[in-house]
Amino acid sequence: MGLAAFPLLLLVQLGCRAAAAEPQIIVRERLTANFVRKDYNETRNILFERKHHGKLQPGLNPPTLSLSTVQLCPPSEECLPCIRAHITWEPVENVKMRGFGIRFLDMNSNRYYAFQIRKRRKTTIQKLWEVQYDCFRTETGHSVSVSLSTIPDYGFNVTQTYYIEEEDAGPEFTYLLFPEERTIQVSVPVGPDVKARLCYQQALVCEELRDHTYQLIHASQSQNATLHYEFLVPCLCIEVYYLQPDSRRRRLCPFQELPEAYGSDFWQSGQFYEVVPSHKDQMVTEFKSLCLVKPAASLCQKHDDITHSPCEDIPNSTALESESVYSIDNVDNNPWICFRFSCGNSSHVECPRTRDTAWSVTAEVQTLQLLLRFTSRIPASFSATTCTPSAHYCDSRSPVYTVRRRDESSPETFHLILPFPALGSCVQVWRSDVLYARKHLICPDFSNRRLGLVALGFLLGILVVISFLLLNYRSIQKIIRAAPLWRRTVLLIYSLDSEEYKFLICAFADFLRSTLGCEVILDLWDVGRVAQIGILPWLYSKRELVKIEKGKVLLLWTKGSRRMYDVWNRRDVHSHFWRDSQDLFSAAMACLHSDLKEEAAQKGRLGDYALVYFEGLCDKQDIPGPLQGIRKYCLLEDLHGLVNELRNTTQPLPCWIRAGAKFLVRRLIKSEKTTGLQVRVDRCRLQL
Template identity: 45%
Template sequence: MRRGQPGAGTRHRRCERGSAAGLSAMGCPVRAVALLVAALLLLPPPARPAVLRPRVSANFECRASADGRLSRPRCRRGAPTGPPLTPPALALSTTRLCQPSLPCQPCLRVRLAVPASGIHGLQLDFLELGSNRAGWLQVWRRHRARGGVPVSAGHAAGMGVGGGASFTPCSLQWQVQFDCFPAESGRRVLVTLRTIPDRGLAISHSHVVATELQGPVFTHTWLPEVRAIEVAVPEGPALAVRLCHQLVLECEELPQPFHRRLLVPGGHHVSLPYEFLVPCLCVEASYPHRDSLRSKRCPFRERPDAYGPELWSSVRFHDYSSKDQMAMVLSASCPLHPRATLCWREVAAEAAPCHDIPNSTASEEEQAYTLDSVDMHPLLCFRFSYGNSSHVECPHRADTAWNVSLSARGLQLRLLLTSRVPASFSAALCQHRGGHCEPEAPVYTVTRPESSAPGELALLLPVQVLGSCVLVWRSDVRFARKQLLCPDVSHRHFGLLGLVLALGLVMTVLLLNCRSTWRMRNDAASCGRPVLLLYSPDSEEHLALVCALAELLRVGLGCEVHLDLWEAGGVGRAGALPWLYAQRSHVGRERGTVLLLWSRGSARLFRLWRGGEGGGEPRDAHDVFGAAMACLHGELGAAGRGRGWVLVYFSRLCSPRDVPRPLRPLPTYRLPQELPGLLGALRGGPPASSRHLHGRAKGLLLRLLEAEASKGVAGGGCGGGQLQPAGT
């Protein structure tokens, strides 16, 4: 926005120096002008007046254009009013143009009929004699669009006009009606019709726009208890009265059985029932003779308190949503243009509240509402708002493109995602606060690539406290509903509660014997150095055993334990392999120990790794076990011969034969029999000789093995279904 140079006047002080020398010629009022411009920019834009769009009705799919003196016409496929004309013909008549909040004015209606063969369009030229106001209108045949939402879906849904030979694109004649060319009362308008391309057909007619006269007089009363409007006719001639829906140019009759046009004698009244109380519901009265003047009143147009409850019952919603685009077309008796935004429901119930999603306004054209980059979900809905009323309309399909299930094992929550479409999904732990569950950092993400086949995706999250819930949502779109999942720890398949109780039992025993525990630490039996615990992802039960052993080393024996299941946040942010190499480097600098917990499942995975290794590198970027084997393979080949690595196994679950020959040079300990030697290796000194330590730790390990054996770990070996490590 540009402003003129401020006038000369008294200058209070110099504005600025240097580059502002040019501004000093203008004076310090430049700042005031700049502030004024900024204030004007911050003001809300003025409300644009409703622009009347002339309407063209034709018996074929059409499009229309006009010069600048007429607004852009709206062309629809529909039957013109009155009987069909015999081509070639041009008929002119006077009608009334009624715009919202403006008085009605006369205008010229044009009806025409031309042979359809050999032409692609037609042109009407208008000239109002006396004022010399002119304009033109062109109507073209539109070819039917293929795919997607039909171009005239909104019109086709709401026309209520049946098909027939006269409504096909291959009609032998065109029947067209134009509503309408505005003209002054009493003026003569000249209209000329030509074809495109010019076939030598030219028809010219003129018409005098009739002078507006006073219409019939009547009164009306709204009777909400009987859903009717009472119309009273004063003493005098009889009037024909009816209820109708006021559109842009004409008042259309109500559907049956509410379409009633009654002749009411002077001094009498009649009750006219209606179906829905909508803003365009009007009362129209006329004299019995043909082409009589009409009076019309629309009492509810400015009464949202009256029509609000019934407005949405009169609207039909057509769902055209597909892929990531949400699309709905409205079909209504009134020309409504509500505002549509997204909202989401927690449960599938009409009475459930729908939470608004910010900045999610849908675009609208011809009552078709679309919004892109949306996760199509049955509970992600449109909220339509008109006046002081609103309505929530959800997608008309119950299926979803993806589903998620939650299970709890050990100290982890396992999310299993199934998706029919390529997408990315994010999850985060949350805690209930004030009736809402807000996500907390970190956020874990898993992606199904574009080229991959439909399948399952696994995501592991740590359990921080009891009562933790998980929010899961699709993160590759702009608008998505967050799904809340809370684990049921009372279910017999969930081992979380059992593991927590077992660890609580261990902690209780330790607290009851705190004096002996402190003596154990004073005897330097604690680790004192970091321990990196590695394992093979055999089964969920095996993961629970790994977590329990790590907890025993950390709490009962005082070790600094690093475990990917406990550090899923760091694994998710850095990646599985960078996290592993960083932890190995840290343990090496601190002269700690890499504790490799071996099992029969580890032996199977080791054979698979040896059979497909490519230069000792892991085949999968998320394969922590394969990366550990590659790291160990490199260190065994160096001069250190695997220094800092220790292999342990449980005697009840594995045997020495399950340890591969390349790994047998590593220090190997059998638990619980060789626990003192393991403790000595962990603290970098001689084997622990404390009889109390040996008996106590052995008892804890035996309880741990018995608890796991009761779940079926001992009977089923160390194998099982493969599970992805955390952060993948």
């Protein structure tokens, strides 16, 4: 049966005890301000060993002494009863009182303690002297003699004997829990009247419930009382005690092991507060629990904006807790990454309340490509890959493409080109420079008229391909037997002159891969590996791969490349071109310099290189002398020669390569705004 099916019943045998009025608890011995304590040693215990008192002063009233019991609870120690001494004295003119002498004698254990209480020097007390000393440790059931005298001795000797009462067992009681009514029924046996209440156990006290009072139980008439609670939580306690003064309270906290006490009431009783993080890649929140319970916290991610939608756990994302503040670093802050708090057998998801994000992405379907447009207010790296969607997951075996905004001076809007996704496939996009990031799923929209056009174009494409295969069967056989084009590996080396030039590099790389079938190696498509091992090891490993697979290293040259080459050649460390030690171009020049030395030693590695430049972005005089021995191609005029170089043949360009070149020209027209290059691109378009 569930918890609500029947009430819980428990007979109380033991409980926590306290005074009828909540006893005052202190954590250390102390004395009222303006007074200091001076302990006696064993040889100078003269205050209470004297046989003659001082002379009584006319008109001088003796000090008053009142004693009470408090609880002394030092840190990490068990609480003990002790005696508080409260002294008052009304000053009299021309009477220079300096303080008091006080003695404690535990008559059960014969333990003795005496000291002086003196007024601090240069302290003026004009009104009533009032001194409170906390406190003399003792035990229940002991009698303590307390004596008080004045300094100097004016003949007064105030003595009291104080008895620490034995702790009574307190009233026995049973309780019934009614979760549906949110009440607890307390029952006591026939006997003296008692009071009962509910409270929340805190560090040293049990706080009374809000808007709830004590319930009086007339045990001679009715032995029951109904107490209402707001939250069923682990620290909810029941207190029952007799009505006489100094009656000990019996306290029971029976819900600490109850699973239902860690349910929805536990989370509703606490408060969540947003905390400003110390840096942009940190998530911070604060949870103030009604009980002294600290839940564990980790990250999870949602896939939609629905309030009660599932939140998928992010592995190995435990948050650190300090004084109820939970924080975790290396997080892409967005409304879909949340904290999951866990305690007992329940959990609670707390998501950021702000809907603002530091970056966004949109997708635009273009001819044979997908353009991702990023907008970011912060320097960060972003990755994307095509995949096949399934519910909220996306199975991907495609390459991962990466783009990044390097610093605050970089443009806020930048692009990433992906191959055209197949119908029904989607693109996963995420921030890749942090450990914990949500993967956004973007599915291109082929609905309405576009879907019919794409389907029609697809069918026409199949017919064209079939016709081409039939007409060029023998030529295709020769190409396959000679050297399969799609096995050629190409490493692209460039100098990053501008964001527009980066777009051109990506378009050219996509042309080599999608149209010519080359295996293209580009650092922009392998940012994760570059960041992991460094640009120089990455470049040398790819250079060896090109050598093994008999591929090509293409140097894409511009006027900016010439300037960077001259700086590299002079090793001018003060130039702004040499600030980045991870610069691809500088590392490639070091690799090329090594190959030039090998060429001089007649080992012949320069045949693996080719230099490519776009007219309008570079002239022949921009190519330095040491690189004149490398085969050069001016695009798009020498595209035919470059393709034949990659294919190891002198045959005319096939029609599908011509078509791919036309698509490349269109991309250049769209991406480049330089006048000189634009004229050359338009002329090459007419030739193609």
